[in-house]
Amino acid sequence: MRLRRWIAGMAIVAVAAGGAAAWYFLRPAPVSVVTAKRGDAAEIVYASGAVEPKTWAKVAPVVRERIIEQCDCEGSRVERGHVLAKLNDSEAKAVLGELEARRALAEQEFQRQTVLAQKNAASQQALDRARSELSQIEAQLAAQKARLETYILRAPSPGVVLRQDGEVGEIAELGTVLFWVGEPRPLRVxxxxxxxxxxxxxxGQRVLLRADAFLGQNLEAAVDSITPKGDPTTKTYRVYLHLPDDTPLRIGMSTDVNVVTREAKNVLLIPSAAVQGNDVFVVQGDRARRREIRAGIRGVDGVEVWSGIGEQERVVSPYPADLADGARVAARES
Structure with missing residues (x-):
């Protein structure tokens, strides 16, 4: 009697477990759906850039020396040749003085050899040697005078001193930019x-910009020119973007660049997350049906649909990779 009760109890448990398993495996799969709607789409090329003046120049020393004088002209307009800074040139001037003394001696020797040659008391070879030594020293003297000019940093063109670095007493390292001189407008990226x-x-293509300093603002530019030669190391090409005169962007700001290469108006759009390759799932009644679409513009957020689904169809998003075609689903509007 007890055995029969035990067998009956086990049968009831087995039936309950089977029912639970059946319910688990046959229950509708929960999915989120969105409605395909019409809107505008754009194909974008992404890049990063920086704002700079269209006309400007960097001023850097070509000798390593201490700064002994510097203008207080940041933000001020200067003319071409304006002295921006002076470096310690005492050693170079000492060399110049030595060369001038040597030239004086060489001139005297040349004059002496000239007089002797006129009296046939010196050979033509001695006269030529004196002339050559004088010419060499004069060339060295001219080179040293030109070198002395490099100890003075001058504005290469008229403009505004956009920025200046370094202080009197500091060592100006070779190639270190001390001044940026240019026109504040127009700007470019x-x-x-x-x-x-x-x-x-x-x-000529339209460009949308994003800058951290102006979040939420519509910042636009246009492609002005493209450098003919790319950089084989970074595998990039330099592109110059023209900014409008009323842009709020400032020199030196970094920007996210979105070049609009193609636009489509009033097209059918679905989220990018709903598409895997060219496949999507649409919900019909309580069933999910896999569809193949023809897509146009594919963006980060949306995909333009040419064919495969209709307007107002409910599309599963995100794409359910483990869902079978025809499976029962419980759809929830996203």
């Missing part, structure tokens, strides 16, 4: 575009 994208970039 210099962007580096990957070589795989450069073929889609053309002069």
């Amino acid at each position: 210099v962007a580096d575009v990957n070589e795989e994208d450069i073929a889609r970039v053309e002069v």
Whole structure:
């Protein structure tokens, strides 16, 4: 009797477990759906860039010496040749003095050999040697005078001193930029575009910019020119973007660059997350059906659909990789 009860109890448990398993495996799969709607799409080439004046120059020393004088002219307008800074040239001046003394002696020797040659008391060879030594010293003297000019940093062109670095008493290292001189307007953005994208970039294309200092603002530019030669190391091409005169961007700011290479108006759009390759799932009743679409512009957030689904169809998003075609689903509007 007890055995029968035990067998009956086990049967009930087995039936309950089977029912639970059946419910688990046959229950509708929960999915999120979005409705395909019409809107505008744009194909974008992404890059990073920096704002700089269209006309400017960097001023850096070509000798390593201590700064002994510097103008207080940051933000001021200067003319071409304006003295921006002076470096310690005492050693160079000492060399110049030595060369001038040697030239004086060489001139005297040349004059003496000239007089002797006129009296046939000196050979033509001695006269030529004196002339050659004088010419060599004069060339060295001219080179040293030119070198002395490099101890004075001058404005290479008229403009505003956009920035100056260094202080009196510091050592000016070779190649270290001490002054930036140029015109504050017009401005441009210099962007580096990957070589795989450069073929889609053309002069005149519209550019959307994003800068951390102006979040939420619509910042626009236009492709002004493209450098003919790329950088084989970074595999990028330099692209210059023209900024409008009223841009709020400032010199030196970094920007995210989005070059609009193609635009489409009033097209059918679905989220990018809903697409895997060319496949999507649409919900019909309580079933999910896999569809193949023809896609146009593919962006980070959305995909333009040419065919495969219709307007107002409910599309599963994100794409359910483990969902079978025709499976029962419980759809929830996203």
